[in-house]
Amino acid sequence: MLTTPPPLPSATEADAVAALVKEVRRIELITRGIVRSKAGGEYHSVFKGQGIDFDDFREYQPGDEVRSIDWNVTARQGTPFIRKYVEERELTVYVAVDVSGSTLYGSGDQSMRMLAARVAAAFAFSAIHNQDKCGLVLFSDDVELFLPPAKSRRQVLRMIREILYAPARGQTTRPKSALDLISRHTSRRCLVLLLSDFQFPGLVDSLRTAAVRHDVVAIQLSDPAQEALPMAGRVRLADPETGEEIVVNTHNPRVRARYAELRAAWQTEIDQACTSLAIDKIAVRTDTDFQPALHAFFRKREKRR
Numbered sequence: 001m002l003t004t005p006p007p008l009p010s011a012t013e014a015d016a017v018a019a020l021v022k023e024v025r026r027i028e029l030i031t032r033g034i035v036r037s038k039a040g041g042e043y044h045s046v047f048k049g050q051g052i053d054f055d056d057f058r059e060y061q062p063g064d065e066v067r068s069i070d071w072n073v074t075a076r077q078g079t080p081f082i083r084k085y086v087e088e089r090e091l092t093v094y095v096a097v098d099v100s101g102s103t104l105y106g107s108g109d110q111s112m113r114m115l116a117a118r119v120a121a122a123f124a125f126s127a128i129h130n131q132d133k134c135g136l137v138l139f140s141d142d143v144e145l146f147l148p149p150a151k152s153r154r155q156v157l158r159m160i161r162e163i164l165y166a167p168a169r170g171q172t173t174r175p176k177s178a179l180d181l182i183s184r185h186t187s188r189r190c191l192v193l194l195l196s197d198f199q200f201p202g203l204v205d206s207l208r209t210a211a212v213r214h215d216v217v218a219i220q221l222s223d224p225a226q227e228a229l230p231m232a233g234r235v236r237l238a239d240p241e242t243g244e245e246i247v248v249n250t251h252n253p254r255v256r257a258r259y260a261e262l263r264a265a266w267q268t269e270i271d272q273a274c275t276s277l278a279i280d281k282i283a284v285r286t287d288t289d290f291q292p293a294l295h296a297f298f299r300k301r302e303k304r305r
Helices: 013-046 071-077 112-129 153-165 176-185 203-213 253-276 291-304
Strands: 052-059 081-087 092-098 133-139 143-150 191-196 215-222 234-238 245-249 280-285
Touching: 013 112, 013 153, 013 291, 071 081, 092 112, 092 143, 092 176, 112 133, 112 153, 112 191, 112 215, 112 280, 133 153, 133 176, 143 153, 143 176, 176 191, 176 203, 203 215, 203 253, 215 253, 253 280, 280 291
Parallel strands: 092 133, 092 191, 191 215, 215 280
Antiparallel strands: 052 081, 133 143, 234 245
């Protein structure tokens, strides 16, 4: 979809730093409130540690599972011993955020990147509230930034800051590089939250490997102005990722109908790709509160458990 990003605001360095700090704190207050009110409990009920870890041996007691007996230790000790296990409680969460040119777009008060920062913060604060580690990968056509998982408020604040203001060298989108990096840094199954407008080709190929190894959740960012062409006469549209420009006569009903057709086909492709890979999808928009979409997602996951 062709979009035109708004120009970045000009400010002195001191003003820019002050604005950054103010916005990070504002997002912290909003999202921590969300976590404390409801989302944190929903996150806890849905996302749990993966698998179990061996803890120790102990003597067999009546009522224990016979399958738990360790026959090697039993033979050495001359009396039955069983293996004890504990649930692996800690979950590693990676937030992978698309910072390509198209995510700078926003027709209202916030851009898609701003929306990404808020949604990511809600999940990240839920994660550390649940004693889980959270890491960040920013990507365009390659990895722009990698923050290894950590379990602290400072980590989440750094994540918010980087999502909001980290410059991107690339303008196009290729999530596979970010997902491959995550897989190289963890040998265990983890939760991967992929935030993007999904304006890139080859979605299935990009996500297939990660979806097999990890629990991937696709969070689609969108803006209402992208959903239909306005009746504005002849307008020049620019693609922020490729620089391509095109003049479109938006008064022509055939042009508007073709745009709607192409966008519907593109959305269907995204939905079908997520379904085929068993990936949950959350749709959030820059002009609406994202909380209902998160709550609906948590309820859906809870029912499935």
